[in-house]
Structure formats: structure tokens, C-alpha cells
Amino acid sequence: MIATNVIVLAPAAVFCVMTGQYTPIIVSIAFSGVYWWILLHTLRALAEKRRARKALMSATQN
Numbered sequence: 001m002i003a004t005n006v007i008v009l010a011p012a013a014v015f016c017v018m019t020g021q022y023t024p025i026i027v028s029i030a031f032s033g034v035y036w037w038i039l040l041h042t043l044r045a046l047a048e049k050r051r052a053r054k055a056l057m058s059a060t061q062n
Contacts, residue, residue, distance in 0.1 A: 008032050
């Protein structure tokens with residue numbers, strides 16, 4: 001997670017310092033936040049699906 005943020009944000013930060021334009025870093029932070037929000041919800045959905053499958057298998061074996 002941190003490595004991806006560094007890969008995404010470091011070039012934008014360097015560009016901002018070199019040019020004095022700070023819009024790219026703001027956009028990069030926003031996209032990074034959206035990316036992690038989507039990833040978090042996807043992982044939660046997959047975990048819920050796995051729990052439901054495990055519960056179903058447990059119920060059918062008893």
C-alpha cells in the first residue's frame with residue numbers, strides 16, 4: 001500500500017516542486033484515495049463472499 005502511494009505520489013511531488021504547480025499533487029492524492037477506497041470495498045466483498053461460502057458448506061455438512 002505504501003509502495004503504491006510512493007510510486008504514484010513521488011513523481012507528482014517532484015513535478016510540483018520543479019514547476020511550482022500544485023494541481024498534479026492534489027489530483028494524485030485524490031486518485032490514490034479513490035483507488036484505495038475501491039480496493040478496500042473489493043476486498044471486503046470478496047471476504048464476505050468467502051465467509052458466506054464457508055458458512056454454507058458448514059451448514060450442509062451438519
